[in-house]
Amino acid sequence: MQLIDIGVNLTNPCFAEKHQAVLDRAYEAGICQLVLTGTSVEGSEQALELCQQLDSNGQRLFATAGLHPHAASDWNADSSRRLRALLSEPRVRAVGECGLDFNRDFSPRPQQEKVLEEHLVLAAELQLPVFLHERDANQRLLDILRDFRDRLP
Numbered sequence: 001m002q003l004i005d006i007g008v009n010l011t012n013p014c015f016a017e018k019h020q021a022v023l024d025r026a027y028e029a030g031i032c033q034l035v036l037t038g039t040s041v042e043g044s045e046q047a048l049e050l051c052q053q054l055d056s057n058g059q060r061l062f063a064t065a066g067l068h069p070h071a072a073s074d075w076n077a078d079s080s081r082r083l084r085a086l087l088s089e090p091r092v093r094a095v096g097e098c099g100l101d102f103n104r105d106f107s108p109r110p111q112q113e114k115v116l117e118e119h120l121v122l123a124a125e126l127q128l129p130v131f132l133h134e135r136d137a138n139q140r141l142l143d144i145l146r147d148f149r150d151r152l153p
Contacts, residue, residue, distance in 0.1 A: 001010055005035065008037060009038055011039075011047050011050065033062060035062045035094070036064070037097050037131070062093045066119055069100050072112040077112070093129070094131045095123040099137075112137075113140070120148045
């Protein structure tokens with residue numbers, strides 16, 4: 001059996017001086033690969049950099065690239081350009097973390113929905129999986145995913 005941790009928030013500042021210790025514990029526990037989660041454009045860039053720094057062979061650490069719904073208000077044309085560039089990197093394996101969070105509403109709901117759709121467009125175009133986040137928005141997320149799926153060729 002191969003264990004892979006797909007939600008690693010190693011870019012969080014609380015891990016700043018502990019990256020190798022966290023990885024060592026994961027490897028000792030039998031985790032073979034880890035996917036570092038990108039929750040902002042900058043965080044996605046940091047996740048990729050950590051993968052390159054901490055796993056020079058490219059066998060154990062991978063990343064996602066996206067904007068968490070809390071940060072949807074930060075989305076702009078530059079975000080799309082920078083995410084597209086990140087998503088072309090071989091070590092970036094999924095679009096996200098993206099989705100809807102109607103529990104905290106740190107970004108307005110219409111903006112969260114728009115940014116989710118932008119992520120879905122990138123994922124479809126680049127043929128990448130999507131790392132989704134959902135909190136208190138189950139039906140709306142399903143509606144957007146269904147509508148998006150139905151618009152695809």
